Amino acid sequence: MLWRQILRRLAIGVPVVLGATILNFILVNAAPGSPLNSLVDPEAGPAVRKQMAERLGLDRPLPVQYGSWLWNALHGNLGFSYENNRPVLDNILERLPATLLLAGTAMVLAYLVGIAIGVVAALRPYGRIDAASSVVGVLGISIPSFILGLLLIYVFALKLHILPAGGMQTLGATGNGGLLQHLVLPVVSLAIFDLAIVTRYTRASMLEVLTEDFIRTANGKGLSALRVVVRHALRNALTPLVTLAGLSLPSLFGGAVVVEVVFQWPGMGQLAVNSVLARDYPTLLGLSLVFSVLVVVGNLIADICYTLLNPKVRDE
């Protein structure tokens, strides 16, 4: 039954990924100005342009271009970057770990801290921690990650000099090159938004669960307050959060793009922005494919976790 759910989710995911790539393909080709302009010397005659066009397959009808791109993609060939002529897949894979590290850490941070604060806020509603966290919460969803990033750089790197202002590693340093230090500010900038949302959702979910009858039963059994809160209340309050996690992936990756630019973090986001500015369409298409796949896989994992958490769903 678990396998059936996975298959079903995959089956839905495939058209989503395809749809996303088609959408991007259309957009990319609707762009004014052909990529040829940046690839071919403007002085060169029309024959050279035509040759280039043929070589790149740009003279074929669009659906055919898409079809061949898709076919190649399924075989692991995402074409070659217009920028540096390397295989797109290689370019992307090179940067994938950096983005996953950034986004993954941010997500873990947001959820661990957010759940903790949300639980405390729910246990003492309208108390000090609750009030404070709700104000901070509004700020958290209101501040664009790039502004937060700039502020953090200003305070911690430029004024206090305790953290680096960008990049992923310190040149010439030993070990992992001070990765942790470089990770702090970008992760915080990225995580704040989701942290605010998770705190709010956890609080609401916990408040709802705490009114359920089985909490009264648990208290009536003489269980410790910790056990009631964690094993009975939180355990049941977590299920909607898992769905939330899956749904927040697109915005997480979106935020990562901006944060990577601000902090010069060598990930896929930075690649995306550079590719746009350079009109590097194969890379853009490849990136859109990878992002879609990541989101679909992420939702799949969220679904699996949901099934694990919620016994009722397993028997359907």
Add this chain to the structure above:
Amino acid sequence: MSSSTIETATSVPSAPRGTGSRSAVLRSIVRNPTAVFGAVVVLVIVLATVFAGPIAPFSPETINLNLAHSAPGHGHLLGTDPQGRDVFSRLLFAGRASLVIGIGAVLVSLVIGIPLGALAGFFGGWLDAIISRVTDVVLSFPIIVLAVVAGAVLGTGVWSLILLLGCILWTTICRLVRSIVITQREADYVMAARSLGASDLRIIVRHILPSTFGVIIVNAVFGVANVILIEASLSFLGLGVRPPTPSWGNMLTDAQSLGVLASQPWIWVPPAAIILLTIVSINFLGDGLQKALDPRLRNR
């Protein structure tokens, strides 16, 4: 049987039912300090940008390289940017772009999202399936990536941005309307209307949609805040509003240089502060509206 009532502040945000009288809504907002703060600040900002013409001491686009990078003083309230343009004036005019895009995009998303959501919810079946799949595709996409790609394509005028962001954001409203319509379509009053011969269209528009207005309004308000946030990010990256047209976001592009960031705070602090203030205020207002429109929350 026992009358114990443990007040719950809220469940996971759900559709507010029956908005209650308009005066009750207003009263609830007025009693809410953060909502009032939000409303006042938003009003001030809107007025400032609308009257930017008369208020601003300089034109936002006049380049004066002699005075580039200068600190506040000499008639420039907030100093000048790297092109010698007056920061204060640019700040005022930039608000226009951000606010117009914010409101415009939300309107577009409503125009697309409400009908689609109502149709999907009311008729179900394959129509629902198609609309939901399309929603999934758009939603599964990191907004920024989509906007980045499309921004490169559609050009950078304010109108193209409005269209672009509206076309990305209709999905939330669509889903909301759809879920409300689904719960409402089996309701008694719908059956009553149908038995009186009302057409489907009439039922949807006159009977069901009004119950969605509360949710839509709240969502629209939060949507404006969201769009302003996204637009700022895009403009910052150079993919949104392009200079010389000022936008709060693109006023911050210069801050990417560590030199500017470290020693010329007048260039980036004002736009950053304004963006933050605007978005926070709109969110406070939205929160206040949400509480006012949801009867359960009102008594708190």
Add this chain to the structure above:
Amino acid sequence: MPTLDVEHLSVTFGSGSQAVKAVEDVSFVLHPGETLAVVGESGSGKSVTALAIMRLLPQHSSSVGGAIVFDGKDLLRMRRGELREIRGNRIAMVYQDPMTALNPAMTVGAQLVETMRAHGVGTARDRRARAVELLTQVGLPDAPARVEAYPHQLSGGMRQRVMIAMALACGPDVILADEITTALDVTVQAQILELLARLSREHGASVIFITHNLAVVARIGDYVQVMYAGQIVERAATVELLGNPLVPYTLGLLASTPRLDEDRSDRLSTIPGEPPNPRQRPAGCRFASRCRSRHELCDTELPPLIQAPTAAEPHEVRCWGLMPGEGTGWLLDEEKEDAQ
């Protein structure tokens, strides 16, 4: 030496003008091995009394007065730590709605073991075995398999049995059963009642059995106390009360209980009217507005709970009509007439 001694218990919800007295000056005593049935309609305060004993009422919106003495200590004044040792262990409660009273994310066996572990019953392996044993005792078929089941995989009747097993897990001295059969259908009801009666006998536990259904009382109670609008209005041994009901409210309850041997064509008799609004209770007898035998005194003064003069056995009643004296006792003559 009574197991449980409830003295002048009162429970108030809310405060100021919104205050509601759910339970007012309720006192009773429970002896070892005894089953006390508490009968009353919705709003009578019977469930609140049980929740007050377990101190499960919401802290912020309720205030509890009086004393509840268990094992020499007042439960109402106990610190949280001591209270936790008693709950689920020496005093256990079974709740009304089996569908929502169990944690949907834990297996039934885990919830049983959890209780035992919290109170140090046996070793880990013992507990698991004991869980299976308990489920068998409560009549759950195929107990070894059921132990791994989740609540949603069981029917209402089975879940209620699990709840009873959970209450018995640590061998409590007192079991509070709050309308445990109300949410079940009739055939299952009978089984659950019998189960509870048998198990409490076997385990030597006292039971407070709360119900709105007087018919059930005959099967399970040694003693009955009838509550109305937050107060006790009649109390006696079951046999005595059912054989010799005195207070008008109780008479009304009994009359409105359908009987198999009645002529079906008669209309079901009911008690006219409704219980008073808890926020605005009358100064006098709470039942006055619905009582056939009402006199002026009933509207102005609250009758005390006294031993009924016409009863040979211990039998407490709260009714001016049953109290000998000047201007009272009008029902006593009728009693004498009935007796003749």
